């Protein structure tokens with residue numbers, strides 16, 4: 001009825017007339033999918049398909065490797081369910097978007113405090129793409145074409161990074177790792193350094209959970225190459241801000257801050273840099289300003305670096321990012337607070353040690369493979385193939401650790417175990433009992 | 440219509456609660472190496488209800504599609520159905536670790552596998568990867584695939600052709616993948632100029648990036664000819680799927696001759712935009728490019744889903760498999776609409792757009808007077824000349840009436856552009872109301888319009904000031920403003936920013 005009124009106002013009889021400029025040769029009759037369903041049917045069908053998943057909600061989970069099963073305070077969920085946030089677009093119109101803008105500024109501020117970087121963007125897609133963008137940013141700053149990364153790194157990050165630097169033909173060079181101590185080989189970094197190295201990447205804790213003491217020495221040996229540090233934000237409540245040991249750019253995975261694991265997405269790419277470098281930074285940035293009456297206000301800033309203005313010369317192509325996850329991170333940090341965050345980090349360390357000790361008691365399992373101190377993750381050498389162990393644990397209702405073969409071929413017989421505040425004593429008992437029975 | 444947005448004096452959360460940066464006492468067996476031990480942490484401890492009030496009040500100072508009309512051109516801000524919220528927050532979505540063994544994630548893999556099939560059917564492409572996190576990320580992925588394809592043939596093709604109406608992400612993504620961008624002008628009809636295309640095409644051409652209908656809302660009806668020109672020269676055709684909402688069930692990128700494309704699930708498939716993200720930007724390709732898709736692919740063998748890695752794959756463009764929680768929403772939306780529903784979506788989106796356009800033109804000028812699809816671009820140039828009211832002024836004034844502003848100053852070939860996309864989910868009453876307001880603003884006192892908005896949480900925001908001062912975090916503010924007490928008392932940071940003890944950045 002309404003449609004007819006509208007057609008009439010346009011002086012046409014059929015909606016088809018509005019498509020008359022589509023040549024018949026590219027016309028189609030139908031979309032080859034089933035016809036529509038009711039909301040009830042949709043909810044039932046999707047719920048049923050997903051019910052085949054084994055969840056960390058119902059089962060103990062010892063898996064980490066960049067994504068963690070953490071407790072999310074209910075209030076975080078309530079806050080990021082506010083539909084004024086959920087259903088808004090990127091805050092182009094600052095006057096009606098102060099809520100989102102302030103929340104994102106607060107997110108940037110929290111990450112700035114944790115990392116010591118005064119300039120933080122309002123999110124990248126995830127840690128892997130943030131690393132890729134960081135390498136490209138180093139090139140933008142010093143026009144050099146080599147980037148050093150640790151040999152021990154999540155393989156998704158390695159692969160993503162390679163793709164992100166394809167366009168600038170950057171060489172990704174791995175520096176070696178000491179598999180006895182669990183620390184990087186500083187000599188190897190020095191060997192691989194030359195005047196063509198744009199930046200050096202290091203993770204604290206590293207992919208195997210190790211807190212590498214030598215981190216603080218790296219800046220002094222890499223000369224004027226840029227130092228890019230990858231962080232776990234929870235651990236930063238106990239660890240020094242990377243700015244204090246010379247970081248130029250800090251990246252990381254922010255999922256731990258109030259976002260669920262979501263089968264790996266959406267994640268939250270943390271990205272910050274020294275203030276002097278901000279014009280080379282990728283992504284959306286929120287700045288503090290004032291309105292026409294001099295009141296405090298926020299808006300997106302430095303948009304002249306961005307794709308919609310700079311087009312092919314933009315610092316990055318990012319348009320849509322992970323803003324709502326950034327709000328979740330701000331809400332999470334607000335709720336747990338300074339004391340809560342440290343308590344969570346300490347409890348993770350304590351539980352991880354309990355887990356290590358328990359695992360060590362299983363025949364054939366070797367846990368203290370690395371001498372260096374670790375945060376909440378550690379590799380354990382297993383007497384059977386880790387991939388096989390995963391399946392056995394799963395069939396016994398346990399989500400085990402991450403098998404390392406794909407990431408660190410040298411440790412193909414190891415599984416990376418992670419402990420968060422969600423892991424209970426009885427979870428550990430259950431794990432040990434099952435593993436004890438297999439090996 | 441009268442509108443008043445909430446306005447609260449909401450303190451920065453970093454300034455609330457207790458003021459301290461003390462580290463809790465160390466446990467006796469502390470294992471953190473002393474070189475790396477943190478000594479201060481300036482994060483307030485707050486009461487939970489304080490935090491909830493803080494963000495609830497902030498949310499009320501934010502305008503979403505649930506608050507009102509959102510005709511933001513190119514962004515397809517349609518209603519986001521609530522069943523998708525419920526489904527994407529099931530523990531079978533949220534509490535799944537991406538490294539779990541395949542056996543334990545059959546539900547996720549099935550949903551993704553089926554979503555790929557549906558997207559292929561909708562687009563006429565042969566294979567889909569759900570990995571990219573957003574449209575621009577899909578473009579970048581597509582460019583990497585195109586690069587790998589040409590390299591595989593041993594060809595060095597360094598140029599990507601992009602029309603001047605293209606979204607900024609198109610040239611940015613092509614450049615990120617290492618291509619040189621060749622921009623071609625539009626003709627007097629607002630479409631790609633075929634002779635300009637022919638002049639630009641060469642053995643160096645890797646691809647042409649196009650969205651159809653284009654960003655003016657005009658269908659590129661010479662698409663078959665364009666595809667021929669590009670393919671004959673050995674180049675590929677990339678489709679920016681941001682405008683797919685205009686043509687579902689009527690045509691598709693596959694039959695139009697495109698080889699690679701991305702979808703914006705947060706546009707066409709109604710997933711919410713989250714104040715900037717997350718979105719999802721799956722890529723689709725024709726069969727000959729399938730081996731290059733990002734890894735892993737999802738395959739089905741004997742009733743079980745697997746993650747498989749093809750040797751020719753470009754590898755990863757991010758961690759894991761995609762923005763799964765967004766994929767769940769889009770899957771549910773496609774199920775709900777079905778083939779009949781999706782066609783109706785596009786039909787209605789185009790009808791709404793033409794109806795609204797007809798109400799605004801000729802009061803507003805519209806360059807390239809041609810049939811539009813789901814969006815259209817009008818110009819405030821005459822109004823600017825006659826009454827000194829710019830597109831930006833109109834957009835700000837609209838906010839006073841509780842309407843989101845259209846996209847302004849894009850595409851750049853239209854002076855004083857206002858790009859309007861009403862979407863299919865709006866009623867005729869809303870469209871009429873919007874048109875009435877747009878027309879009445881034309882006649883309003885120019886000073887009133889130029890100083891708008893008035894009814895929003897803050898008055899017109901000074902973006903120049905933000906870019907000059909570059910205060911991007913509380914840490915920056917703290918280090919460079921000295922006495923925070925003073926700011927707290929005045930709660931007027933702006934004036935403090937101007938004070939003498941502040942030494943700007945650059």
Ligand SMILES: Cc1ncc(COP(=O)(O)O)c(C=O)c1O
Nearest residue numbers: 319320513573574575606608681
């Ligand atoms: C025409 C067009 N292309 C590409 C994009 C980029 O998509 P995204 O924001 O998801 O990265 C947009 C979104 O704004 C668009 O409107």
